[in-house]
Amino acid sequence: MLQNVRVVLFSPKYPENIGSVARACLNMGVDDLVVVAPRNFDMEKALPLATAHARHILETARITDTLAEAVEGCTAVYGTTARTGGWRKGIMSPETLAGVVDERIGSGGNVAIVFGPEDKGLxxxxxxxxxxxxxxxxxxxxxxxxxxxxxxxxxxxxxxxxLASPYTPDGPPEERPTTVQEQEALFGNLQETLLAIDFLKDDNPDYWMLPVRRFFSKINLKRNEFNLLMGVCRQVQWFVKRYGPK
Known part of the structure; x- marks a missing residue:
């Protein structure tokens, strides 16, 4: 049911919690579990909490060193947070997120949901x-x-x-959604382009890029659209280098 959903645990502190998460994944039809840089991981402590039923999810869970590795191949990544304000705007409820995830899955995407460390979050x-x-x-x-x-x-x-809206393919396949890695490449190119035309300022450009990132997060960007935007960025940068201020 949720085969295209990946649960990512970022630097979890307790192996027992990893086992309990494996069981939760089994209950809700998720078999893709990735653990990033776990602290004090001990399979023998995690297994009893997973129970025999979810043992296979725990034993096949991938362990990575970085979050970028953990979400590789996904077309959208959603993080969980208890803190709001500042950089953290437009925060969804679980119900709202479920609708967004359902839409992404329905278009053939793969979604990662990231949970931060128990003691400090993401x-x-x-x-x-x-x-x-x-x-x-x-x-x-x-x-x-x-x-x-x-x-x-x-x-x-x-x-x-x-359950309420099962995905049923209809018509020819669409252009595939962009992966998170492709989106990051696009954001880097967009930031460089917007700096070149002085739309973004040199002081803290990452912060001023946040509205651009939030805008694109609302779009299920396809690969052909990615190619289009990357091409636009290349042409704008070429123009600025050739005809911009000397």
């Missing part, structure tokens, strides 16, 4: 690779959720949405 640098952010509303008396609890809440909403 940093601004880590969320910069995300197409969007999501938070789980809680009461003020208890704003912290266990990692596996957070995973099962988010995946449940995605699973429920998938």
């Amino acid at each position: 940093t601004n640098e880590e969320t910069s690779i995300c197409s969007g952010l999501m938070t789980i509303p809680t009461s003020r008396e208890g704003t912290s959720l266990n990692l596996a609890q957070a995973v099962v809440v988010v995946l449940y909403e995605c699973f429920k949405k998938a």
Whole structure:
């Protein structure tokens, strides 16, 4: 049901939580689990929490050194956060995220949902690779959720949405969606181009690129559109170099 969804755990602290997340993945039909730079990982401690039923998900989970490796091949990445404001704008609820994920899957994409460390969550640098952010509303008396609890809440909403609107291919295949790596290449090229025409200022251009990133996160950018925009950037940069200020 959620075969095109990948759960990514970024630097989890406790092996027991990884095991519990594997079980949550099994419950909601996700078999793609990736763990980035786990601390104190111990398979023997994780297995009992996964139970015998989700043992295969835990044992086949990939372990990577970086978040970029973990989301390789995905067409969209969504991060979870308990913090808002500043760089973190347009934050979705789990239900809203489920609709976005369902749309991306329906167009043939592969989606990664990233969960940060239990003790500090994802940093601004880590969320910069995300197409969007999501938070789980809680009461003020208890704003912290266990990692596996957070995973099962988010995946449940995605699973429920998938049940309501199962994907059925219709007509010829569309141009494939761009991967996260291609999107990052485009953002780098766009930033260089916008700096060249003085649309972005030299002071903290990464911050001023955030609205551009948020705009593109709303678009399920296809490979042919990626090629078009990369071509536009190349032509603008060529023009500026040839005819710009000496």
